[in-house]
Amino acid sequence: MITNVCDFLEKTAIKFSKKVAFIENEKSITYDEFDTLTDKLASEILRLGLLRQEPVLVLLPKGIHCLVSFLGVAKSGNFYTLLDEKTPKERILKVAKILKPKLLITSKKFDFSYIDLPCIFCEDFENFSIDKDILNVCKERHIDTNLLYVFFTSGSTGIPKGVSITHKSVIDYTFWVCETFDVSESEILANQAPFYFDNSILDIFSTIKMGATLHILPTSIFAFPLKAIEYLKRHEISMVFWVPSVLIYFANTNALNDANLTSLKKVLFCGEIMPNKQLNVWRKNLPWAIFANLYGPTEITDVCAYYICDREFKDDEILPIGKACKNTELLIFDKNFNLITKEQVGTKGELCVRGTGLSVGYYADKDKSSKAFLQNPLHDNYEDKIYRTGDIVCYNERGEILCFGRADNQIKIMGHRVELGEIETTINSHDKVQNSACVFKDDMITCFYEAISEVDFKAFLKDKLPLYMIPRNFIKVGKFELNQNGKIDRKKLMELA
Ligand code: AMP
Numbered sequence: 001m002i003t004n005v006c007d008f009l010e011k012t013a014i015k016f017s018k019k020v021a022f023i024e025n026e027k028s029i030t031y032d033e034f035d036t037l038t039d040k041l042a043s044e045i046l047r048l049g050l051l052r053q054e055p056v057l058v059l060l061p062k063g064i065h066c067l068v069s070f071l072g073v074a075k076s077g078n079f080y081t082l083l084d085e086k087t088p089k090e091r092i093l094k095v096a097k098i099l100k101p102k103l104l105i106t107s108k109k110f111d112f113s114y115i116d117l118p119c120i121f122c123e124d125f126e127n128f129s130i131d132k133d134i135l136n137v138c139k140e141r142h143i144d145t146n147l148l149y150v151f152f153t154s155g156s157t158g159i160p161k162g163v164s165i166t167h168k169s170v171i172d173y174t175f176w177v178c179e180t181f182d183v184s185e186s187e188i189l190a191n192q193a194p195f196y197f198d199n200s201i202l203d204i205f206s207t208i209k210m211g212a213t214l215h216i217l218p219t220s221i222f223a224f225p226l227k228a229i230e231y232l233k234r235h236e237i238s239m240v241f242w243v244p245s246v247l248i249y250f251a252n253t254n255a256l257n258d259a260n261l262t263s264l265k266k267v268l269f270c271g272e273i274m275p276n277k278q279l280n281v282w283r284k285n286l287p288w289a290i291f292a293n294l295y296g297p298t299e300i301t302d303v304c305a306y307y308i309c310d311r312e313f314k315d316d317e318i319l320p321i322g323k324a325c326k327n328t329e330l331l332i333f334d335k336n337f338n339l340i341t342k343e344q345v346g347t348k349g350e351l352c353v354r355g356t357g358l359s360v361g362y363y364a365d366k367d368k369s370s371k372a373f374l375q376n377p378l379h380d381n382y383e384d385k386i387y388r389t390g391d392i393v394c395y396n397e398r399g400e401i402l403c404f405g406r407a408d409n410q411i412k413i414m415g416h417r418v419e420l421g422e423i424e425t426t427i428n429s430h431d432k433v434q435n436s437a438c439v440f441k442d443d444m445i446t447c448f449y450e451a452i453s454e455v456d457f458k459a460f461l462k463d464k465l466p467l468y469m470i471p472r473n474f475i476k477v478g479k480f481e482l483n484q485n486g487k488i489d490r491k492k493l494m495e496l497a
Pocket residue numbers: 153198269270271272273274293294295296297298299321389390391403405406485
């Protein structure tokens with residue numbers, strides 16, 4: 001029985017002890033070494049008196065030390081929150097106020113002396129001794145409903161929300177990923193997602209479960225598509241799970257032409273709407289690969305819906321998010337919480353989700369939790385929570401789900417309900433357009449776009465969109481600013497509109 005994500009590591013460390021688990025720049029670590037180092041850290045955490053389910057704040061850059069911290073904390077029966085070492089002081093303090101961590105794990109390179117906490121430095125991990133007895137006691141009493149991590153999302157009020165995720169959610173998700181995408185020990189993955197962003201859960205735990213190898217790519221490499229592609233080739237990367245913004249950028253810069261990435265067999269993406277125009281560039285250049293659109297909010301442990309591309313799409317079509325992952329249920333409700341069924345093709349509603357992957361709520365915030373996590377409106381017989389994603393979706397005639405973006409991207413203009421995502425999909429299909437984002441301010445739609453040159457949209461959109469959906473203003477930008485997670489920073493655009 002698997003009750004702790006560390007059970008994956010325990011098995012793999014026996015089976016593939018000398019195999020390289022993680023690679024970061026020139027550094028690498030084998031499963032055996034990784035297992036030992038996490039035992040050392042876990043023993044030290046327990047010696048410091050964090051005996052069960054205490055919050056540990058990790059302030060480290062993406063890398064092997066971060067992973068040792070995660071698994072070390074998990075082995076000690078506590079849970080982690082990661083913040084990037086570049087996180088502004090104000091945000092760190094806000095998070096610390098909610099989380100009330102009992103321990104800080106960081107590096108001697110940084111000065112976080114303003115956080116008054118006992119501290120472990122990653123430079124000391126090697127020096128800690130392993131206490132097998134204390135680790136065994138801890139292992140025996142662990143249950144899978146214990147928290148593994150709390151990830152903080154930005155929160156519309158400016159107060160971060162701590163999405164609390166249990167071991168069982170990550171275990172369930174990892175099984176699903178490995179089965180669905182046939183991940184094996186021969187898989188070589190290249191990670192793009194920051195480790196405080198839940199897309200990284202797929203990379204980290206599928207790797208550990210199967211005894212695969214994960215390359216931790218530096219964020220800077222994604223600004224240079226040719227360099228990144230050269231890396232993928234040189235290291236025979238077989239699987240990636242990246243955000244659409246990165247895939248779009250690579251397609252727009254023609255980096256894939258003649259790239260001949262024959263080792264890359266699985267291209268998965270999640271986080272934003274993936275436009276077919278750029279996806280088609282990828283599919284044309286990698287006809288041997290499978291492409292999968294994964295969908296999900298942090299509150300459902302990364303992913304709750306998926307669509308493996310099984311047919312051609314025109315540039316201006318919406319790529320489905322498909323269907324529910326195994327052991328997950330997707331429910332679409334109208335404003336009055338009436339269920340929208342597959343027969344109601346095209347009827348839009350809000351996507352809600354239930355399943356083992358569901359977060360147990362926002363850390364220390366019952367109010368916010370009760371607004372987002374509701375009793376299943378279909379019955380009131382026992383506690384059965386659903387999460388309201390805030391995304392507008394509908395079924396197509398094949399019973400697949402289409403996602404039009406967030407409800408807050410849904411606007412009312414001249415009495416019509418409009419999904420800004422729908423306008424963007426049409427605009428993105430223009431030959432010259434590389435990417436676009438629309439915002440609604442002062443009763444006007446403004447479209448920001450990246451393109452090779454200025455575009456005359458009015459003529460292009462005339463036959464494609466009703467007049468009320470055509471943006472009033474079009475602003476060409478050099479390159480979209482991305483938020484922390486690598487998605488288009490829409491808050492910034494709102495300020496510019
Ligand atoms: P986060 O919690 O930061 O992962 O953001 C989750 C939100 O990203 C979802 O509620 C969607 O609005 C959006 N999202 C994630 N994956 C997709 C996808 N494949 N297609 C469209 N939107 C997506």
